[in-house]
Amino acid sequence: MRRSGSFPLIALAALLVFSVGLLSLVAARNLPIVAVAEAWTGDWLHALFEPFAPQNPDIVLLTVNEETLAGLPFRSPIDRGLLAQLLDTLAERQVRAVGLDILFDQPTVETADAAFLEAARRFPAPLVVSWTDRATQLTERQYAFERRYLDGIKAGFANMYSDPGDGTVRLAFPGRTEDGVWRGSLSGVLAESLGAPSVKEPFAIHYRLGPDLDTPAFRAFPLQTAKLLPPDWLKNKIVLVGADLPFEDRHRTPFASVWGSQRGTLPGVQIQAQMLAQRLAGDLRPAGTLVLEIALAAVLGPAAIGIAVLGSGLAVQLAAAAATILLLWAAAAFTYWQFSIALPVIAPSLAFAIGLFAAVLYIGHRRRLEGQFVREAFSRYVSPKVLRKLEADPGQLVLGGVKRDVTVLFTDIEGFTSFAEGQEPAALLEILNRYLDRLCAEVQRCDGMVDKFIGDAVMAVFGAPELQEDHARKAVACACAMRDAAAALQAELAAQEISLGRTRIGLHSGPAVVGNVGGELRFDYTAIGDVVNTASRLEGANKYFGTDICVSGATVQLAGNGIFRPIGTLVVKGRQEGLPVFTPADRMPDAQRLAYAAAFAVMARADHAALADFESYLAAYPTDRLARFHRDRLAGGETSELIILEAK
Numbered sequence: 001m002r003r004s005g006s007f008p009l010i011a012l013a014a015l016l017v018f019s020v021g022l023l024s025l026v027a028a029r030n031l032p033i034v035a036v037a038e039a040w041t042g043d044w045l046h047a048l049f050e051p052f053a054p055q056n057p058d059i060v061l062l063t064v065n066e067e068t069l070a071g072l073p074f075r076s077p078i079d080r081g082l083l084a085q086l087l088d089t090l091a092e093r094q095v096r097a098v099g100l101d102i103l104f105d106q107p108t109v110e111t112a113d114a115a116f117l118e119a120a121r122r123f124p125a126p127l128v129v130s131w132t133d134r135a136t137q138l139t140e141r142q143y144a145f146e147r148r149y150l151d152g153i154k155a156g157f158a159n160m161y162s163d164p165g166d167g168t169v170r171l172a173f174p175g176r177t178e179d180g181v182w183r184g185s186l187s188g189v190l191a192e193s194l195g196a197p198s199v200k201e202p203f204a205i206h207y208r209l210g211p212d213l214d215t216p217a218f219r220a221f222p223l224q225t226a227k228l229l230p231p232d233w234l235k236n237k238i239v240l241v242g243a244d245l246p247f248e249d250r251h252r253t254p255f256a257s258v259w260g261s262q263r264g265t266l267p268g269v270q271i272q273a274q275m276l277a278q279r280l281a282g283d284l285r286p287a288g289t290l291v292l293e294i295a296l297a298a299v300l301g302p303a304a305i306g307i308a309v310l311g312s313g314l315a316v317q318l319a320a321a322a323a324t325i326l327l328l329w330a331a332a333a334f335t336y337w338q339f340s341i342a343l344p345v346i347a348p349s350l351a352f353a354i355g356l357f358a359a360v361l362y363i364g365h366r367r368r369l370e371g372q373f374v375r376e377a378f379s380r381y382v383s384p385k386v387l388r389k390l391e392a393d394p395g396q397l398v399l400g401g402v403k404r405d406v407t408v409l410f411t412d413i414e415g416f417t418s419f420a421e422g423q424e425p426a427a428l429l430e431i432l433n434r435y436l437d438r439l440c441a442e443v444q445r446c447d448g449m450v451d452k453f454i455g456d457a458v459m460a461v462f463g464a465p466e467l468q469e470d471h472a473r474k475a476v477a478c479a480c481a482m483r484d485a486a487a488a489l490q491a492e493l494a495a496q497e498i499s500l501g502r503t504r505i506g507l508h509s510g511p512a513v514v515g516n517v518g519g520e521l522r523f524d525y526t527a528i529g530d531v532v533n534t535a536s537r538l539e540g541a542n543k544y545f546g547t548d549i550c551v552s553g554a555t556v557q558l559a560g561n562g563i564f565r566p567i568g569t570l571v572v573k574g575r576q577e578g579l580p581v582f583t584p585a586d587r588m589p590d591a592q593r594l595a596y597a598a599a600f601a602v603m604a605r606a607d608h609a610a611l612a613d614f615e616s617y618l619a620a621y622p623t624d625r626l627a628r629f630h631r632d633r634l635a636g637g638e639t640s641e642l643i644i645l646e647a648k
Contacts, residue, residue, distance in 0.1 A: 032536065033454050036165035038346040043168070043254035045336040052209050053217070058096075058280070059273050060237045061220035062086070063244035068223050076637060078102060081112035082223075084119035086241065087127070089226050093234040097126040099190045099276070101158055101242030101249075101269040104129060104149055105142040113149070120153050126193035130186050131155035133178055137644050139606070156189035160251055160268065161202060164537070168252045171202045172275045187272045191279035194238070204285040206340065207253055207274055213263060218273045220244070238276070242269025248636070285341075296348035300324065304355030321356055325349055401515020406463035406527055407475035407555055408508055408535040409448070411439060411482060414501035414543065416456045431493065431500065432456060438485040439503075446478035451526050459536075461527045464514040472509050472558035479505045479549050480584055506539030508552040537572040538581060544645060545583070546625025553580030562586075565593055566600055567626065568641040578642060583626065592621055603630060606640040 064078060072079045083100070090098055107113055120127055129150060134143050136159060161171040175184035182200065184192065192198055208217045221229060223241060243249050249268040256264025278284065307320045332343040413419070413435070420428055436458065440450050443460045447468065451459040460478070463471030486503035493500050512529035538550040545567055556564055565585040569578035585593050599617045603610035611634040617627050633643070 032165050034346060034350065036163075038344055039163060039165065039168065039170060039254075040257045041332075041345050042170075042342040043257035045332065045342050046207065046254045047258035049333065049337045050207070050209050050340075052211055055210050055215065056208070056218050056273070056277055058238055059218050059277060060234060060239050061218050061244075061269055061273060062223045062226055062239055062241045063220050063267070063269065064102075064223050064242065065244050066246075069245075071224065077104070077106060077108050079112060080104075080108055080116035083241075084112070084115040086223065086226055087116075087119040087123050090234065090239055091122075091124055093229075093231055094236065095125055095234050095239050096236050097190060097194055097238045098123070098128075099186055099238070099240045099272065100127070100129040101186060101240060101272055102130055103132060103146075103158065105132070105138055105146045107145060107149075117149070117153075126154070126190065128154045128156050128186060128190040128193060130158035131183065132158060139639060154189055154193065156184050156186035158186050158268065158272075160271065162251070166252065166257075168254060168256065169271055170205060170254060172205050172278070174199050174202055185275070187276040187279060190238070191276055194280065196279045196282070199279065199284060203278070205271070205274055206278055206283055206285060207255065208277065213259070216270065217277075218270065220270075240269050240273050240276070242272065243267060244269065292344055296328070296344065296351075300328070300348050300352040300355070304352050307356055317356075321352075324352060328352075401513045401517070401528070403511055404464050404467070404514050404527075405471070405510065406461050406512050406514065406531065407471045407558070408451075408512070408527060408532050409443075409458075409460040409462070409475050409479060410506045410536045410539040411458045411460075412504050412539055413456045413486075414504055416501060419499070419501060431498070435486065435489055435500070438489060439482050442478050442481040442485055446474045446481065448474065448478055452524070457539075459532075461512075461514070464512075464527060465525070472507075472555045473560060473562070475507050475509075476551065476555065476559045476562055476584065479507055479551070480586060483548050502548060504539050504542035504547075505549045506535045506537070506542065506551075507549070507555045508535040508538055509555040509558050510534070534572065534575070534579070538570075541570060541572065541581070541645060544643075545629050547583040549583050551582050551584065553582065556580075556582050563588075563593070565596055565626075566604075566641070568630075568643045571642070571644045592624075595620065596624070596627060599627070600630070600641065603634065604641045608639065610634055 069075050069078075072082065083102070087098065120129075131146070131150070132138055134140065136157075138146065157173060157175050159173045160169050161173045162169055163171075172187075173185050174188055175182060177183075183189075184198070184200075188199060210217045218240075219233075226234075244267045250265050251268060251271055252261065253264050253266050253271070258264070303324055304321075307317050307324070328348060329345055332345045335341050335343050423431070435456070436453065439458050443450050443458075446462070447466070448460045448462045449464060451461050453459075460475075462468060462475040462478070468474065482505060483503060490500050490502065508531050510529070510531035512527040512531045514527045515525065517524050517526055517528065534552065538552060542548060542550050547567065550567065551559075551564065556562065563585045564582040565588070567581045567583055570581045571578050588596075595617055599610060599613035602613050611631065614627055614631040614634060618624065618631060621627065630641075
């Protein structure tokens with residue numbers, strides 16, 4: 001760190017413009033909380049300023065609902081004889097095109113399979129069916145059947161892009177290259193069959209509204225009523241067929257951020273209809289906002305420096321800063337209202353705030369920062385052990401890092417956002433401080449480093465800054481202690497009629513770069529690498545499994561002694577290879593743990609008897625949420641312990 005002297009203001013301005021712009025863009029793309037906040041801001045703009053409109057006149061949905069399934073001999077796969085009859089009916093009604101958002105990955109009744117193929121091949125209009133592949137969710141056997149059965153029939157990927165931060169579908173999946181040949185999405189292939197140009201890059205989905213909040217953007221009718229509809233309701237229409245079931249193939253949309261999951265979660269077939277309407281209208285919005293972010297950061301960065309240099313007193317600086325932020329947000333609202341373009345505001349606002357803060361500190365408080373910054377600000381981000389090392393040797397504050405094998409631990413409170421909305425600010429902070437104090441105490445007791453807080457979340461690192469051979473063992477012990485400490489606090493709050501959600505924890509071990517990251521006025525001792533991202537995603541995966549702690553196989557192997565039970569092989573967002581994951585079973589009776597292991601072993605062999613084994617297990621241990629998760633997967637058609645959370 002520099003200890004004397006100062007830059008000329010012009011040089012300082014150039015340095016801060018560069019640093020602020022870089023920090024804002026890095027934060028927007030690498031800090032989940034910033035990325036989610038940016039996405040939610042766009043969701044609010046979309047929900048508040050998207051106009052109501054008449055239902056789409058060209059696209060009609062025929063949906064498979066519970067009444068449809070009640071009249072069939074089996075739920076899944078859907079009766080292909082019924083689909084054959086439907087295609088013949090739609091041919092008679094002279095529809096313009098048909099898209100089937102239904103997978104054909106396994107045989108059913110031979111006569112029904114043959115009837116569907118005959119109906120599909122004689123269908124007079126463009127017909128596109130759903131497709132997926134081994135990289136998504138199919139086994140080799142399913143994939144081979146799908147290729148053989150659909151030979152000669154147009155097919156497109158039914159996949160959805162889910163935001164890794166909150167699971168919202170904001171981008172359209174355009175397709176991908178398969179065996180050297182490009183295959184588009186279901187909506188894309190159907191659009192191209194109707195004359196739309198080919199698109200091979202993701203684009204932002206522009207969700208349209210219907211006439212009111214309770215009326216969808218597209219007319220939809222139960223599949224079984226197709227023959228009863230007036231002929232002109234289907235003639236020359238594009239018909240999409242897919243499921244509209246309570247717990248299957250439903251996806252979070254931007255409207256959920258504002259109106260809740262009841263209105264904001266849509267069946268996949270409705271999202272396919274939204275994408276198809278966009279493709280036919282040529283409404284292809286760019287998926288990224290990098291150019292806009294750079295432009296806004298370039299304007300706001302110098303504005304922050306100007307306020308810091310020219311402002312006469314703190315009150316004037318605060319007023320000018322508030323006016324600048326309000327102007328940015330007003331511009332974002334106006335731009336969406338007039339042009340349906342969502343300007344990024346979180347990253348530019350962050351750039352402005354960091355630039356203003358940095359400029360004020362540098363110009364007005366440089367000497368005070370050299371000692372006070374380390375003792376007060378820096379202590380919020382690292383453990384006391386690190387702080388003592390920094391105070392003893394300030395030379396460690398130079399930027400840089402070293403590569404180190406570490407174990408990273410992430411925590412989060414289930415449903416904390418909803419919980420916080422129901423609490424008074426002072427009471428909320430008191431509860432949160434009690435919670436964080438207890439978790440951090442366990443990190444310190446296990447010789448870990450509290451890396452950072454992200455709202456109610458805690459990130460801890462084991463194996464840095466002090467080298468630890470047993471970092472994985474200590475991290476697992478810390479996770480179990482955190483689980484128990486959080487449960488104890490839950491019980492205390494429950495006695496006061498305060499319901500705090502359970503704590504979810506994720507752990508992963510691997511190489512990371514650890515050291516100081518940042519600039520001259522603002523830096524952070526942290527760990528960077530894939531191990532951090534994976535640990536964070538394992539924490540989030542707990543909500544699907546019903547577990548409290550999700551530990552990677554790498555951590556389990558390094559931890560040595562310990563009692564775990566397997567969850568499965570997980571493919572998380574951003575990884576191509578499956579990741580074995582486990583959960584501690586230290587509080588589970590041996591008989592129950594062995595019974596679960598036996599059922600899991602059957603599932604791992606892809607033996608269809610696994611469903612019955614898990615049913616039997618749950619009859620004996622009905623409260624086991626992980627076993628219920630596997631039972632539901634197997635009942636839904638999964639056949640192994642491979643878990644792909646981003647699959648459709």
